[in-house]
Amino acid sequence: MKVLFATDGSRYAEYAEQLMMGLFPSSLVDLSIVSVCPASDLRPIDFDFPPDVLxxxxxxxxxxxxxxxxxxxxxxxxxxxxxxxVLEGHTAQEILKEIDETHPDVCVIGSHGRSAVDRFFLGSVSDKISKHAHASMLLARPHNEDYQSTQCHRILIADDGSRLASRAIIRFAERPSNTKSEIQLVSIVPDFRASAFGRGVDGQELIDEAIAVHKERHKEFTELLAPNAASVTSVVEVGHNVANDIVHRADEFNADLIILGGNEKSTLNRMLLGSVSTSVLHHAHCSVWIERPHHSDATEQA
Structure with missing residues (x-):
C-alpha cells in the first residue's frame, strides 16, 4: 500500500502517525512523508529582497x-x-498535485480540532482533498480529544451499497492486524415515503426492498470481516439525514474510526455521496476514512 502522509509537525499530525501505524502493519506500507512550506525559495528571483525576508x-x-x-x-x-x-505553496493544492504525481492509495492528514480556526483549516485542506484527490483519505481525529488512545478498537463502516463502500470493506477485511476491532456495519435507508407521495409509487415498498438488499450485503460482508474482527454487528435503519444518522450511530457505538465511500465522478453522485462524506468528515467525533476513486480506476476505464 502506498501512503502519502502530510504533516505540519503539530500534535494532530503526531496523532495521525500513531493511528496510521496502528491501522496497518509495516510490511504493507510504502510511505511518502510531505510537508508544505508556504514560502517559496526567493533566490532565483531577480529582486533585491530585504535580508530579514530572505x-x-x-x-x-x-x-x-x-x-x-x-x-x-x-x-x-x-x-x-x-x-x-518538501512542497512549496498552497497546502491543499500542493498535496493534490503530489497525489496526482505519485498515485498513493491513501493520503493521511491530522484534523486540527474544533475551534473556528481549526474548522477553517479543515474546510480549506481536508475538505478539498476529500473531494478532489484521486486517492482515499484518512483524517485522523482522536475520539473525544483523547490523544493518548491511537488504537481503533471500534470501527463503524457506513455501507451505502456503492462500489467504493464495497472496496473499503474488502480493504479492511483483508488487512492484517495485531488488534481485533469491534466492527459495526451501518446502512441508512432514506425515507422514500415523502418523495414518492403523489407519484404513484409505493414509498414503503421501496424502503422494504432497500432494507432487504442491505441486509443481504451485510450478511456477505459480516462473513468476510469476522475472521479478523473481535465482533461484527449489523444495523439497517430508515433515516431522514444520512450523514447525521451515521455520526449519531458512531457516537452511540463509541467509534474510533468511521469508514465510508466518497464521491464518484458523476454530478449526481458528487451531490449525494459527496455531501454525505463531507458532512461526516466535518461533524464526526472520531477519525474518518473516505474511500475515493483512485488514479488506477481511470486507467482501467480508459
Missing amino acids: QSVSECRDHTKDLVANAANRMNTWAKSAGTK
Whole structure:
C-alpha cells in the first residue's frame, strides 16, 4: 500500500502517525512523508529582497525540512520504505498535485480540532482533498480529544451499497492486524415515503426492498470481516439525514474510526455521496476514512 502522509509537525499530525501505524502493519506500507512550506525559495528571483525576508523564508524552509526528517526517523522502522519531500505553496493544492504525481492509495492528514480556526483549516485542506484527490483519505481525529488512545478498537463502516463502500470493506477485511476491532456495519435507508407521495409509487415498498438488499450485503460482508474482527454487528435503519444518522450511530457505538465511500465522478453522485462524506468528515467525533476513486480506476476505464 502506498501512503502519502502530510504533516505540519503539530500534535494532530503526531496523532495521525500513531493511528496510521496502528491501522496497518509495516510490511504493507510504502510511505511518502510531505510537508508544505508556504514560502517559496526567493533566490532565483531577480529582486533585491530585504535580508530579514530572505532569513524568514530560509528558516521556514529549514523548519519544513526538519519536520519531514523527524517524522521519517520516527517511522522508518515501521514502514517498508519511507521517503520525504518538501512542497512549496498552497497546502491543499500542493498535496493534490503530489497525489496526482505519485498515485498513493491513501493520503493521511491530522484534523486540527474544533475551534473556528481549526474548522477553517479543515474546510480549506481536508475538505478539498476529500473531494478532489484521486486517492482515499484518512483524517485522523482522536475520539473525544483523547490523544493518548491511537488504537481503533471500534470501527463503524457506513455501507451505502456503492462500489467504493464495497472496496473499503474488502480493504479492511483483508488487512492484517495485531488488534481485533469491534466492527459495526451501518446502512441508512432514506425515507422514500415523502418523495414518492403523489407519484404513484409505493414509498414503503421501496424502503422494504432497500432494507432487504442491505441486509443481504451485510450478511456477505459480516462473513468476510469476522475472521479478523473481535465482533461484527449489523444495523439497517430508515433515516431522514444520512450523514447525521451515521455520526449519531458512531457516537452511540463509541467509534474510533468511521469508514465510508466518497464521491464518484458523476454530478449526481458528487451531490449525494459527496455531501454525505463531507458532512461526516466535518461533524464526526472520531477519525474518518473516505474511500475515493483512485488514479488506477481511470486507467482501467480508459
